[in-house]
Amino acid sequence: MTRRAVSRSSRGLRDRRPTLAVFKFASCDGCQLSILDAEDQLLAVTEAIDIINFPEASSRILPGPYDIGLVEGSVTTSHDLERLLEVREQCGLLVTIGACAMSGGIQALRNARDVDELAAMVYPNPEYFDVLEESTPASRHVRVDVEIPGCPVNRRGLVDVLGALLAGRRPALPTHSVCIECKIRGTTCVMVAKGQPCLGPVTRAGCGALCPSYARGCYGCFGPADVVNVASLSAQFDTEGKATIKAGLQSFNVGAPAFEEAARHV
Amino acid sequence: MSETRTIEVGYLARVEGEGSLRAEVIDGELGNVEFSIFEPPRFFEAFLRGRRFTEAPDITSRICGICPIAYQMSSVTAMEDVCGVDVGDPLHELRRLIYCGEYIESHALHIYLLHVPDFLGYESGIAMAADHRAVVERGLRLKQTGNEIIRVLGGREIHPVNVRVGGFWRLPTRKDLDGLATELDRARDEAAETVRWVSQLNIPDVTRPVEFVALSDPDRYPFTEGRIRSSRGIDIDVSEWNEVFVEQHVERSNALHAVIRERGMYAVGPTARFALNHEVIQPVAARAAAEAGLEPGVPNPFQSIIVRAVETLHAVEEALAIIDAYEPPVEASIPVDPVAGVGHGASEAPRGLLYHRYGIRADGEIAEAQIVPPTSQNQLSIEADLREVLVANLDKPDAELQWILEQAIRNYDPCISCATHFLRLEIDRG
DSSP states (O other): HHHHHHHHHHHHHGGGGOOEEEEEOOOOSSSHHHHHOOHHHHHHEEEEEHEEEOOOOOOOOSSEEEEEEEEEEEEEHHHHHHHHHHHHEEEEEEESSSSSHHHGGGGGGGGGSSSSHHHHOSSSGGGGGGGGEEEGGGGGGSSSSSOOOOOSSOHHHHHHHHHHHHHTTOOOOOOOOOHHHHHTTTTTOOOHOOOOOGGGGGGGGGOOOOOHHHOOOOOOOOHHHHOOOHHHHHHSSOOOHHHHHHHHTTSOOOOHHHHHHHHHHO | OOOOEEEEESSSOOOOOOEEEEEEEEETTEEEEEEEEEEOOOHHHHTTTTTBBHHHHHHTTTSSSSSSSHHHHHHHHHHHHHHTOOOOOOHHHHHHHHHHHHHHHHIIIIIIIHHHHHHHHHHHHHHHHHHHHHHHHHHHHHHHHHHHHHHHSSSSSSSSSSTTTTTTTTTOHHHHHHHHOOOOOOOHHHHHHHHHHTTTSSSOOOOOOBBEEEEEOOOSSSSSSSSEEESSOOEEEGGGGHHHHEEEEOSSSSEEEEEEEBBBBBSSSSSHHHHHHHHOOOOOHHHHHHHTTTOOOOGGGGHHHHHHHHHHHHHHHHHHHHHHHOOOOOBBBBOOOHHHSSEEEEEETTEEEEEEEEETTSSSBEEEEEEHHHHHHHHHHHHHHHHHHHHHHTSHHHHHHHHHHHHHTTTTTBBBBHHOOOOOOOOOOO
């Protein structure tokens, strides 16, 4: 997002307690649950921000407009597409939370399949539901101000973004690779030391290099980093290692264009 | 001229996922009662086909951000069953420990933030904090302790990364576990206080006998252990699930409903689990239940909040016992080579029995998957409760009636995201 957009939208936020709404689309609920998982910060957050539409947490659901809207999940039905357009109208700042809203999520795996055939296989009465051809990110349909990556988002990252918006500053979400986080932590490189397939070199930071710190290769749940050189990465591995790299690219961020492209070059 | 009263909630709050409620009263008589699921399906069982068998725990955890451990445990158990592997006691104990974390986290979330507001007349746990700050903070600390177990053993609270077919990627250190024990010592009092506190709530007096189904084991309160038993005599191996139960398609919901083939509806979850396993719950939890006046098997769905509190205390004690007796496994995981065949795995998610069945090929590719989450097993029972509650409260004004109906749905802590995302493919694509 542009600096101007944030400061323009945030200017009003300093005069009163800003309002926030949480909207769910196709998802596992895990990213919005991260808000409630901010246990020791939760009451402080709710004192700084008036959460007036968060159905998973409260029966009080007030109509818009809202200063900040958090969108979780991907668009998979025509009804949800209409709903997203309305959400955009109602929100000063629209922030997507997680891989589903940012790249279509794991459910975008069905994008390569024929959806009518799929629906007919699943439902005795497929006419009861209106599933779209593809599972798509919010940014395909509306302007998005901030996208927080991750499957799930990092809870501290989410709280930081809210804090930045309240202060009228641009959120600082890293775009470099997980490798940098590994180096900062001092974690031994699982690829160099143990030959494990790892998507760290092509995956965006933000998790704190979690998987390598647990002695496994990164599986790409934060989506593509700013530079994705998969040809160089996959050249390091044999057939089985390449298959693991490809499976990672085709999982929780399968719909991210840089991963889609990369999967063709493994 | 007939008079129709309709209670309608288009988007249920304080549940996981998207569901709605509709109840009709025609001339003072009960009409249709529907608890519907409109969350869009995500076709997980279709994606799993063609993936490596080792990917199942990471992929299936994404069905539910609320109970990812349950999905990981049912799936690894099923995959190890296909491949004929037993991970052995020390690794199994660590799996029980991370599952304790999920019980504490999930139950504390449901009790304090989602369900108690119904009993005390608040819109949310956060709003409740204005009048009961210390209580809400106690709940959040308890929830944090559960999450801390998952974070230490799994790497993160939601979609942990450390669980794999065959065990874990990395073992916790003694220091990690000692840190958890310190927190759990503190949580013990908070969990005991939670049982006392919820037992003093005004619990509606509603009785509706139902067949309870849960895993049951003679020695331990089950997470992944034991046979599937019921309060009316079912006693089967996990692999026999499809012989006794069947999933049915209901038009109004984007989910299948499970029933017992011979006699229909049943209920899973804390009340069922406690009814069938109270003899092996941690003694501290058994005493707390007795002091709270909780009798196993009493078919009042509104007592589920007390059972959740008792199970939270059990999970705290169980976690401490596991840490106390912990002997590190030789390796973080044992190798699992794929074997062509079909395997079954069941575990007791916080919301009830979660059954997985997979077929895999000799090269390790998943050929088929069946996943039956707790909420799709409870859906008919939820609707039956709603009828019971409606009949007993027809004289109440609409707003009050709606309130108690929503409260009745939350007795089950329904996870609609889970229920929707398992839709069976009826046709084999070859």
